[in-house]
Amino acid sequence: MFKGILLNKNEDGTTRAELTQIDEASLPADGDVTIAVEYSTINYKDGLAITGKSPVVRKWPMVPGIDGAGEVIASTHASWKVGDQVVLNGWGVGEAHMGCLAERAKLKGDWLIPLPKGMSTRTAMSIGTAGYTAMLCSMALAEQGVKPTDGEILVTGASGGVGSVAIAILAARGYKVVASTGKLAEADYLKSLGAVDVIDRAELSAPGKAMQKERWAGVVDSVGSHTLANAVAQCRYGATVAACGLAQGMDFPATVAPFILRGVKLIGVDSVMVPIARRIAAWSNLALEIKPDTLDKITHEITLAQALEWAPKILAGAVKGRLVVNVRA
Numbered sequence: 001m002f003k004g005i006l007l008n009k010n011e012d013g014t015t016r017a018e019l020t021q022i023d024e025a026s027l028p029a030d031g032d033v034t035i036a037v038e039y040s041t042i043n044y045k046d047g048l049a050i051t052g053k054s055p056v057v058r059k060w061p062m063v064p065g066i067d068g069a070g071e072v073i074a075s076t077h078a079s080w081k082v083g084d085q086v087v088l089n090g091w092g093v094g095e096a097h098m099g100c101l102a103e104r105a106k107l108k109g110d111w112l113i114p115l116p117k118g119m120s121t122r123t124a125m126s127i128g129t130a131g132y133t134a135m136l137c138s139m140a141l142a143e144q145g146v147k148p149t150d151g152e153i154l155v156t157g158a159s160g161g162v163g164s165v166a167i168a169i170l171a172a173r174g175y176k177v178v179a180s181t182g183k184l185a186e187a188d189y190l191k192s193l194g195a196v197d198v199i200d201r202a203e204l205s206a207p208g209k210a211m212q213k214e215r216w217a218g219v220v221d222s223v224g225s226h227t228l229a230n231a232v233a234q235c236r237y238g239a240t241v242a243a244c245g246l247a248q249g250m251d252f253p254a255t256v257a258p259f260i261l262r263g264v265k266l267i268g269v270d271s272v273m274v275p276i277a278r279r280i281a282a283w284s285n286l287a288l289e290i291k292p293d294t295l296d297k298i299t300h301e302i303t304l305a306q307a308l309e310w311a312p313k314i315l316a317g318a319v320k321g322r323l324v325v326n327v328r329a
Ligand code: NDP
Pocket: 043, 044, 045, 129, 130, 133, 156, 157, 158, 159, 160, 161, 162, 163, 180, 181, 182, 183, 201, 205, 222, 223, 227, 244, 245, 246, 247, 248, 249, 269, 270, 271, 272, 314, 315, 316, 317, 318, 319, 321
């Protein structure tokens, strides 16, 4: 038996989440690597799974946790042996395959990447899917040719997990980052991560004109809806927008005008099904570029039991930075 969060569906369709003892025999039979999970995290999607606010869980009962880092304790997969330290992000884990908010996870070896050299399992989970997605967005801007000298980069949902790490990465790369937030009281926090300016997200969240005054050379958006539409409408000629989230909404009430008149590029960023080689590239960038003292500012450590209390808070947009879950505490 091992300790973990277990989700069950009630008769009325709601989700019941509890911290309990789970039988090792109930771990997925199609997993070929068993991990002693040391740290996991609470991402926005974990908040959806634990509260049942959105139907992200596709199999019951389910252990949530789309992220995990720990040590291999059993393996029949050719690439992994007992003692290896590994990282897992996405692949439907915590949604359709039992996840990592538990002391044990049985995963497919094909999904795992090695813990980057010199990185602890705690650091990896302080970064987590949110931070790794922030890196994928930053890589997308660079790949589209956005340079620090091109002008300001807007980061929306700035005080959240993706936003906080995106600010830190982009600022360290020399970009002038403007943070859009609903938590203006956190302006000092956002500046300490490297933002040169902080704006009220209310400037972007209401319906706006199809074309607006040009400002952004690049955008990392984790918010969607009107915020994304306005950000695109304020892009400079040839700017790139990396869109990865939907904290405001899944809709995109925009026109084609910025794309066909200013050559704005909208790049969709997914973290769940990214091929292994790109994951390893993103994680090795993170290992090089994210400084421990920056992560300390971003991270708040909680226990498995506390994860249940924090899940609704992340959906309410009330979490600053990243939550790392010490699974063994
Ligand atoms: P967080 O909850 O940590 O951050 C989201 C932030 O968005 C909040 O902190 C808040 O920041 C802002 N926000 C919340 N509600 C609203 C609203 N109604 N209108 C405008 N802004 C709002 O979540 P994450 O950073 O972990 O994830 C952010 C988004 O990215 C989520 O939608 C998530 O599903 C998505 N995501 C997608 C991935 C992918 O693979 N494409 C991977 C990871 C995340 P502030 O108060 O500063 O404005």
